Amino acid sequence: MVLPPLDEFRQWSKSQVKYERHRPETTLLYQIIQRHWPQFQAELGSQGKHLPKFVTQEFEEYLKCGKLEHGFLRVCGESCHHEKLVAFSCKKRGLCPSCGARRMADSAAHLVDEVLPEKPIRQWVLSVPFQLRYLFATQPQVMGNVLAIVHRVISTHLIKRAGFTVKSGAQTRAVTPRRPR
Numbered sequence: 235m236v237l238p239p240l241d242e243f244r245q246w247s248k249s250q251v252k253y254e255r256h257r258p259e260t261t262l263l264y265q266i267i268q269r270h271w272p273q274f275q276a277e278l279g280s281q282g283k284h285l286p287k288f289v290t291q292e293f294e295e296y297l298k299c300g301k302l303e304h305g306f307l308r309v310c311g312e313s314c315h316h317e318k319l320v321a322f323s324c325k326k327r328g329l330c331p332s333c334g335a336r337r338m339a340d341s342a343a344h345l346v347d348e349v350l351p352e353k354p355i356r357q358w359v360l361s362v363p364f365q366l367r368y369l370f371a372t373q374p375q376v377m378g379n380v381l382a383i384v385h386r387v388i389s390t391h392l393i394k395r396a397g398f399t400v401k402s403g404a405q406t407r408a409v410t411p412r413r414p415r
Contacts, residue, residue, distance in 0.1 A: 255300070255319070256321065256332050257300065261331075264297075292328050295330075296326060296330045298322075299322075300321045300323055300324075301321055302321045304321070306319045308320075358388055362380075385408045388406075388408075
């Protein structure tokens with residue numbers, strides 16, 4: 235697949251902006267969570283168990299996301315004076331598909347517009363076994379150390395493939411998106 239030049243992508247992305255109100259209550263995920271969340275919490279409570287506060291907060295905020303009754307802004311077009319109501323969003327990324335997608339799109343736009351140079355780019359994806367994912371989630375410094383090693387190995391490989399050496403001053407750069415705790 236051939237990707238368009240970066241400037242064409244930037245022009246396309248700016249021309250595609252159109253607001254449509256998010257209606258989470260119409261999705262199957264929302265309906266299932268709304269229906270079973272109170273019962274699930276009650277069941278946990280009857281067993282003397284509970285979810286971590288951040289998990290409970292994620293569910294509670296998701297159930298409010300995009301719903302006008304939980305807050306909104308009234309926006310008005312400067313020239314046409316057409317009004318729209320824009321519901322507040324939860325801005326969470328773990329459960330809410332809408333906010334997760336928005337964050338992903340915003341991050342991609344930021345990378346394209348502000349971070350990545352207009353140079354050839356290679357993408358590498360690091361997948362780790364599930365057993366290590368818990369370690370990385372609970373001890374971010376371990377993940378940082380592993381990522382530094384992976385970057386060093388890939389960087390050295392690319393520099394050698396290009397016919398240079400690390401000692402000659404050749405360098406590579408990396409962007410490593412990861413979810414903060």
